[in-house]
Each structure stands twice: as structure tokens, then as C-alpha cells.
Amino acid sequence: MDLNTISEIAHPRSRAQLPVWTAGDAWLAGGTWLFSEPQVHLTRLIDLTDLKWPALTVSENDLSVAATCTVAQLDAFACPPEWIASPLINQCCRAFLASFKIWKTATVGGNICMSLPAGPMISLTSALDGVCTIWQADGSEQKIPVADFVTGNQSNVLAPGDLLRQIDIPLAAMKRRSAFRQISLTPVGRSAALLIGSIAGDGAFALTVTASTVLPMQMSFARMPDAKELRETILQNISDDLYHTDVHGKPVWRKHMTLRLAEEIRRELETLP
Ligand SMILES: Cc1cc2nc3c(=O)[nH]c(=O)nc-3n(C[C@H](O)[C@H](O)[C@H](O)COP(=O)(O)OP(=O)(O)OC[C@H]3O[C@@H](n4cnc5c(N)ncnc54)[C@H](O)[C@@H]3O)c2cc1C
Incomplete structure (x- = not known):
């Protein structure tokens, strides 16, 4: 308009x-x-x-995603085979409630700065331990994990005039085994819950809950938990008031799906070699 x-x-x-x-x-x-x-x-x-920032840059330790990288550019990026977490990129790009017109224009930074619970670029970059670089209005620079950047439904740490420059994803995170689950109330509806689990080389398990909650929630375990431990950890860490409510799903249903999808992820990663 x-x-x-x-x-x-x-x-x-x-x-x-x-x-x-x-x-x-x-x-x-x-x-x-x-x-x-x-x-x-x-x-x-x-x-x-x-500003013509290069959309995607691979260095020795990180994949740097410019805030202006479009969802389509990220989706088309050819990841090396050892980045076994790379299917998450395509899965999250497809988790938009959006047509190809939005996809080709919407940016990763715009999605993170919108800070909607159903922001799939928030899900992706927080689950992959992404770190935001913020150009602050006073000329200084701040680095902050994506999971801490978003502070609630449509709220984040940016002060007026602050600019999100890029998100750095550690290559170590791209090499973790991962599992993705997403659900919407309607077949192509906005995400009501989007969960990503991953296992590091040392067996540590991390779960990132987004869309069902007003901000990304991350839980880490030194090893794969059993079903009871996982469920109890989620119940302890995500209080009822953190579940999001709108036309795309009531909090009680989002909570139920969060617990259910988390267990599906646990089982999937537990059974993989
Ligand atoms: C049909 C439709 C479906 C949509 N579906 C979804 C969905 O499923 N999930 C979802 O999360 N969103 C959705 N959106 C909302 C929006 O399109 C996306 O969040 C998109 O990723 C925003 O990116 P953009 O580059 O277009 O941002 P813009 O519209 O350009 O900007 C969005 C906001 O972020 C600020 N901003 C942008 N870049 C920066 C930066 N680098 N630093 C600081 N501030 C910045 C802008 O000032 C503005 O306030 C949808 C929108 C439409 C129209």
C-alpha cells in the first residue's frame, strides 16, 4: 500500500x-x-x-548472513555436504506464511527485527547459535545472540536508530545433527509452534522453541534427556504466560504441541546413528 x-x-x-x-x-x-x-x-x-552488503559470506569459523540477505537468497545457498544441519535453512524458509513475492523480497534481518513469534528466520538463526551484530545509533557496535535479541512479541533490544548489520552462524552449529518440527492451525497458516533440536559432536542436546512462545526459548542438556526429563525441563522453563495467543492458536494448544513436537524431536535424534 x-x-x-x-x-x-x-x-x-x-x-x-x-x-x-x-x-x-x-x-x-x-x-x-x-x-x-x-x-x-x-x-x-x-x-x-x-549499502550493498554481500548476502552470504563464509569465513573460517562462521557463515555471515547480511541483514539484507533475502529469504530467497538464503534458501538458494549451496551448502557444503558436511553442513548436515543445512536442511534447516530450507525448512525455515518454507515456514513463512507467504507467497513467492514475499520470499524474494523479505530479508533475514527484516524478519528478525519484526520479532514476530512466527518469525522463521528467528527460529533458524537462534537454533544455530547465531550472533547479531548491531550498528548502534551512537556509532558503536554490539554483538548479541539472536535468542537474546528478541525480547517478546514484536519487541527486541534495538534502540531507535540501531541497525542490525548481520548474523554470524558458527560453522560448528551447521555440522550438528538436527531435527525440525513445525505446525500451523491451517495447512498453510502461520507457524503456531516451530521447534528445532540438535546434537553436538560431544552428545550435548539443544532444543529451541519458537512460534508457540512470545520469544525464543532454548534449553540445553549435556546429553540426550529421556522423555520425562525433557518434558519436565520444558514445563519448568516455559511458564504458561510465555505461550503466545492469537488467531493462529490458543496458548493451551501451543503448549500441548510444544511438548509433543519436542518429544518427536528427541526420539528422532535419539534413534539416528
Ligand atoms: C502475506 C504476508 C505473509 C507474512 N508471513 C510472515 C510469517 O509467516 N512470519 C513472519 O515472521 N512474518 C511474516 N510476514 C511479515 C514480514 O513480511 C516478514 O517478517 C519479513 O521477513 C519482513 O522482512 P522485510 O525485509 O520485508 O522487512 P521490512 O518490511 O522492510 O521491515 C520490517 C521492520 O523491520 C525493520 N528493519 C528491517 N531491517 C532492519 C535492520 N537491518 N535493522 C533494524 N531494523 C530493521 C523495519 O524498519 C521495519 O520496522 C508476512 C507478511 C506478509 C505481507
């Missing part, structure tokens, strides 16, 4: 060219959410496209 309160669009090409942040500003990434509903409080958009 037209945003008819916008009177200016800035096109910075470098960090030095980022304009001084003022009330009424918003970063423009893919624009799939920004242009989907009225934004009467906004007067200027700062387009991130001309």
Missing part, C-alpha cells in the same frame, strides 16, 4: 552516509511488512539496499 506520510527516502551507500536518526524514521529492508499496513507515524524511510 502507499505510505502517503513519507516525504523522503534516503539511500545511504556506507555507514558514514547513514543519516542522523530522527523521530519518524524507519529502516527499509524488503518492505514486505512496512508496506503491508498504514505507518502514519513515519515520514522518512532509510533504504538499506544501496
Whole structure:
């Protein structure tokens, strides 16, 4: 939709060219959410496209995903065979309630900064121990795990003028065995629960719960827990008020599915060689 309160669009090409942040500003990434509903409080958009950050960069230790990397670019990335967790990328990209038009334009950073419970890029990058780099409005830089970046339904640690620059995923996480479960109330509906489990080389098990909860919840175990230990740990760590409620699922159902999908993940990873 037209945003008819916008009177200016800035096109910075470098960090030095980022304009001084003022009330009424918003970063423009893919624009799939920004242009989907009225934004009467906004007067200027700062387009991130001309910063031309490389979408995906592999270094010795990390896969760096630029905030402006689109969901389609991430989905198309050819991962080396030893990255056995890579199916998670495609599974999470397909967990969007969205058409191909959204996919080709929506960015990983935009999804994380939206901080919706059903943000599949939050699920993916938090489960893979991703770390956000934030360019702070005062010129400094902050690093924070994705799991701590999101603080609730549509809330996160960003202060006005802060910009998410990239997410670094450790290659060690890409080499973990993993299992994915997702459910929606309707066949192509928004995720009501999305869980990812993984096992490290030393046998440590990690479970990340998203979509059913208002923020990502992570639980770690030194070894694979039995069904009772897993269930009790989830019940202890996720209080009832952390389960999200909207038209895509009531909290009591989301809690039930969280416990059920977690056990499915446990069984799947327990039986793999
Ligand atoms: C039909 C449809 C279906 C959708 N389905 C889903 C879904 O299933 N799950 C879901 O989570 N969302 C969904 N969305 C919402 C939205 O499209 C996605 O969250 C998308 O990933 C947002 O990315 P974007 O690049 O388009 O962000 P934009 O719309 O450009 O920006 C979103 C917000 O993030 C801010 N922002 C963007 N990039 C940065 C950055 N680097 N640093 C700081 N702030 C930034 C913007 O200022 C804005 O406030 C859907 C939207 C539509 C229209």
C-alpha cells in the first residue's frame, strides 16, 4: 500500500552516509511488512539496499548472513555436504506464511527485527547459535545472540536508530545433527509452534522453541534427556504466560504441541546413528 506520510527516502551507500536518526524514521529492508499496513507515524524511510552488503559470506569459523540477505537468497545457498544441519535453512524458509513475492523480497534481518513469534528466520538463526551484530545509533557496535535479541512479541533490544548489520552462524552449529518440527492451525497458516533440536559432536542436546512462545526459548542438556526429563525441563522453563495467543492458536494448544513436537524431536535424534 502507499505510505502517503513519507516525504523522503534516503539511500545511504556506507555507514558514514547513514543519516542522523530522527523521530519518524524507519529502516527499509524488503518492505514486505512496512508496506503491508498504514505507518502514519513515519515520514522518512532509510533504504538499506544501496549499502550493498554481500548476502552470504563464509569465513573460517562462521557463515555471515547480511541483514539484507533475502529469504530467497538464503534458501538458494549451496551448502557444503558436511553442513548436515543445512536442511534447516530450507525448512525455515518454507515456514513463512507467504507467497513467492514475499520470499524474494523479505530479508533475514527484516524478519528478525519484526520479532514476530512466527518469525522463521528467528527460529533458524537462534537454533544455530547465531550472533547479531548491531550498528548502534551512537556509532558503536554490539554483538548479541539472536535468542537474546528478541525480547517478546514484536519487541527486541534495538534502540531507535540501531541497525542490525548481520548474523554470524558458527560453522560448528551447521555440522550438528538436527531435527525440525513445525505446525500451523491451517495447512498453510502461520507457524503456531516451530521447534528445532540438535546434537553436538560431544552428545550435548539443544532444543529451541519458537512460534508457540512470545520469544525464543532454548534449553540445553549435556546429553540426550529421556522423555520425562525433557518434558519436565520444558514445563519448568516455559511458564504458561510465555505461550503466545492469537488467531493462529490458543496458548493451551501451543503448549500441548510444544511438548509433543519436542518429544518427536528427541526420539528422532535419539534413534539416528
Ligand atoms: C502475506 C504476508 C505473509 C507474512 N508471513 C510472515 C510469517 O509467516 N512470519 C513472519 O515472521 N512474518 C511474516 N510476514 C511479515 C514480514 O513480511 C516478514 O517478517 C519479513 O521477513 C519482513 O522482512 P522485510 O525485509 O520485508 O522487512 P521490512 O518490511 O522492510 O521491515 C520490517 C521492520 O523491520 C525493520 N528493519 C528491517 N531491517 C532492519 C535492520 N537491518 N535493522 C533494524 N531494523 C530493521 C523495519 O524498519 C521495519 O520496522 C508476512 C507478511 C506478509 C505481507
